[in-house]
Amino acid sequence: KNQVEQSPQSLIILEGKNCTLQCNYTVSPFSNLRWYKQDTGRGPVSLTIMTFSENTKSNGRYTATLDADTKQSSLHITASQLSDSASYICVVSPYPNRDDKIIFGKGTRLHILP
């Protein structure tokens, strides 16, 4: 069964520190992987997307990496800010792309303390 597992479930760090969130998936064959940020009470917003041929993608202080061989992705946040407090969701699309087969991870809840 295709699955997406994220770790840790929650994370607390001090403002200004870096952190890395993990996503492991079993989806095969694989098309693309996307990271979303979801603020409390809001809908998810896309941060990055990577296809199977890409191994890194940046969006400001957010850098996502992908290892398609080990089926692992990570999202690294540099110099965290209070506004980074949110849930981060890993989303994997199988190949061929089908809207009803996209799998959303449960998310990592990140808390940034001043």
Added chain:
Amino acid sequence: NAGVTQTPKFRVLKTGQSMTLLCAQDMNHEYMYWYRQDPGMGLRLIHYSVGEGTTAKGEVPDGYNVSRLKKQNFLLGLESAAPSQTSVYFCASRGGNSYNEQFFGPGTRLTVL
């Protein structure tokens, strides 16, 4: 340019009541989706549409119906609400390229007593 909007933002229903959630997008997107988000679970697809006049079932379609009479609107109906349908409902839309990101609405928090 409002993006994806959802109406209402909050609603409380009694078991057995019916209601319709409205989703509207102003980006001329072909694809639209309804998800539910429950604590400890990932977003789950209820129904989706690949164009005006089309609908298809997702992972958890039971107890819900949808309609896409106009390209910009996607309606989600609950004919007879049950406590198990207490959730946060998100609508999303995307353009035609399969790598296009989904744009999500702000969500509707529904409680069924």
